[in-house]
Amino acid sequence: MRNLLRLLRPQQWIKNGFVLIPLFFGGKLFSPSASLSGIIAFFAFSFAASAIYCFNDIIDVEADRRHPVKRSRPIASGAVSLSWAYALMGWMVVLSVLLVTLLPIGRMQAGIVIAFYFVLNLAYCARLKRYAIVDVCVVAFGFVLRIFVGGFATGVTVSNWLVLMTYLLALFLSFAKRRDDVLRMNETGEPPRQNTIRYNLTFINQAITITGSVTLVCYIMYTVSPEVMTRFHAPNLYLTSILVLVGLLRYIQLTVVDRRSGDPTKLLLRDRFTQLLVAAWLLTFVVIIYWG
Template identity: 50%
Template structure:
């Protein structure tokens, strides 16, 4: 059971919390039916993501065996065989679609289409796109946008261009920080851990991180002072939430450029108190603005 859990990586399911952003920002958390549909979409997307992890580990088994951390994964270590992993993958994908088809009450076909897009996109990623520098990170960021879209369909909420842009920029930033960590490991171990790392170097990624971090902060400020956003939330104080976004991004840059500890965004979220505090305060501030304003 422990090896199965390690294979499907439930810790990574925290990434799928993006599914709940549309219902949160729409002020519909109190709508029980919509919340249940979002929860179903979250579980379905989590199963689909775990299925992709299985396929990725099967394809990367040789590379994982020379990685200091990934060598302990069930397939790389031999704890779970490749045929077994493929069967688990098929079961997870089937459950993902069945959950939406049988239990969701809003936009079933649209949600299933988004799930299919995610699975197909990530199959392309596993087999080919992850070998192409820049495209690999852009593909990962697109996966997070798909999480938003399925959340919008589940809650029957129309997404704004702001939430899509901000999600894409932020996940691009985090994706490149993770690539930097791979380069640092490669430099320290003298072993090529990714096939596309020859198209990256530390100077390039450092500049990209600073560029994306700056663009993300500027876009967020533009979002908070946008007349349409102020009108939607009926509050002129949204700009105050910028302090938490700024603090979180700068802290992530510190972890990447100073501490060189950006291997897993999920682990950082679980362990880093500064980023945890920034995220909690950001969510709390929006909760106060959306749900308790007036």
């Protein structure tokens, strides 16, 4: 049972918290019906994502067995058979579909987006992840799909700003993660991924700098937008850019200096300074949106 749970990677579900972002920014966090819909959408997306994790480990089993870290994964280590992995993948898909049908509104739109995410990631696991740049773009787009699912499920219109910042931030984190692969390739002489040979430290460092800079500029433009300031009644919203800037710098420090960008989820769960920055940023918006 423990190995089956490991195959589902529930620790990665933190990424699906993006499904709840429209609920938060839409001012419906304390609405029982909207919150319930958001939670249902979160688990529906999480089950679909876990099905993809199963599929990824199934088709990558031989490569994982040659990887110094991934060889301990349930299928690669032999702890879970391929038949069990396929069965678990099927159950995750069924559970995801069943949860979508429970949504009181937007079930068709949310279901279509989750289905598109599922098909896109099947293609990603089977082929698209072999192509440098395409791979990180697909991963980043998956986060945009998360917020659309949350928007449809809760009845909140997703703004252009939210789409842009989500995509840019995810792209930044994806390039940082690829840097860990390049370091491992340089140390061992063997690329962890098939497309790693199309990356090097110079390119990755520049890509991280570019995406981080554009993310910050986009966020500043968002905070000084007359539409946003009027909506939140917060003319000093731009001051939160300081937290975003420090957060980006901290992540670059962890990536370049400490070389800890291999798993963004683990990094967020373990780095106290990053947690404090995120908590401060969230608290600021809670005050602005719900008590402003």
